[in-house]
Amino acid sequence: MRKESLRHASNPCSPLSKGLDDEEFYQVASTGACMTLSSSVGLMYFYCSRLPADGYFKPIPRCVIDKQMGLCTLLLPKSCPIQTVCVQGNIKNLKKIACFEACKKLHQIGALTDNLVPDIVFEENDVEEFEKEPYNDDQPIFFPPELVNKGSLDSMTKYYCYLMELKQNFDYEVPVHNIMLLVRNQFDMDEKSVNIELEVDRGTLTVNMKYIGLIRLNSDQVILCRRFQLAVFQVLMDRKAEKFAEVLCDHTFGNNSEIDYLLLPSNYVGQSPLIDWLSVTSVTFSYEKAWKNHVNCNAGMIQTKSGLVCTCMVQNSLVSTPHNGHAYIISGLLTNINANSLLRLSDGRLMTYKEYYEQRRIK
Structure with missing residues (x-):
């Protein structure tokens, strides 16, 4: 097959039977690189995938129609040189039109090369040409002293409390709630409060952290809080219920942690x-x-795999x-x-x- 392909490699390609006349396209004169209305969506997602990301945040474009x-408003990540693109047109092609216009603008400002690929790809290729020092897994791991566990639990453990006030700068049906950070030692802060702006999928989240006082917890409360924290971290990192159940069933998991926050x-x-x-x-x-602890209410009953429960039990x-x-997460109930x-x-x-969910059931 390879020999046959090489034999035809020098043969000129015949023109396509169907050109690009039936679909809007954008072509770079210097290279001949071409982008159609349909291919612009994939190109837009590919460009965003090359932007800075980590295990908790993956930059993707988002359309509001x-x-x-x-009208369609294409919202792009903060690290993209273009933040928003607004277009108007046929409702069926609005997303394609928005991505098409965004890709054209990215090429015009140099974020897409004349080959219509992200300029970031070329930067990564240049970095790979230089010799990189391999990462040493044996390097010491540093923990801030405020988070280090001082030893065995006393009857009452003292924690310094820092309130993390969260303000979401975007519209979403699930609101954010404030978080309390408990540490064993007080932070060395120059200011009374610290403001941080975090980028999330739908916009930015403003965090205001300030010290509000001391709290003392007994050993049972500390263990309970650790179990709750580990359960939340587990479900955020992996949505599989089996691993989540393992954390809940292991009553000793995390009790001897080297860090304590x-x-x-x-x-x-x-x-x-x-x-x-x-x-x-x-x-x-x-x-x-x-x-046992349920009070009489008129919320109604719902059938679950575990059995009948009151709808007030599954809310939130x-x-x-x-x-x-x-x-x-159950954020609401559809009673109709x-x-x-x-x-x-x-x-x-x-x-x-x-019937629908029976078809999708895990085999």
Whole structure:
């Protein structure tokens, strides 16, 4: 096959039977590189994938479409030289048009080369030409002294509390809540508070951290807080319910950690460093014990894999779904549908929710 391909390599290509006349395109005169309306979407995502990222943030473009006005606003990551692109047109092609215009602008300012590839790719290739020193895994790991565990737990452990006030600078149906950072030693801060701006998928998040006082926790409270913290970290890093369940079932996991800090939900109101204990203690939830502390309410019942529960128990809770084994947060309830309600698929077919998720169940 390779010999046959090489034999035809010198033969000139015949012109395409169908040109680009039926679709809008953008061509670079100096190189002949071409981009169509359809290919611009993939190019836009590829360009964003080359922007700075880490294990917690992956830069991607996001489209906000106003169907009534026929408008599309393409929102690009903060590290992109272009922040927004607004276009108007056919509702079916709005995303393509927005990406097409964005790619043209990126090429005009030099972010895309004349070959219509990200300029960042060339920079990475240049770096690879230089000899790089291999990373030494045996290098010492540094922990700030404020986070170091001082030893065995006393009957009461003293923590310095820092309130992290979160302000989201974007619209989203799930609001952010303040966080309390508990450390064993007080931070050496020049200012009374520290402001940090973090970039997230949907915009920016402003964090204001300030010291608010001391708190003393007994050994049971510390262990409970650590279990809650580990559970939150686990579900953020991996949505698989099996690994999440392992953390919840292991009552000793994390108790002998070399570092000692706690990130906990807060309901601080300005008088004392309060922890949202209702959320923290939810890590010990079990179906068998749930009904013992349940008060009579008119919220209604819902059938789960574990059995019947009151809808008030699952509101704002973390649940696992049997069809894929992932963990999800319940932010709201739809009381007008059930398992036998009809779901319209993208191809126009109708089937019940029960049938749909039976098909998607893990084999």
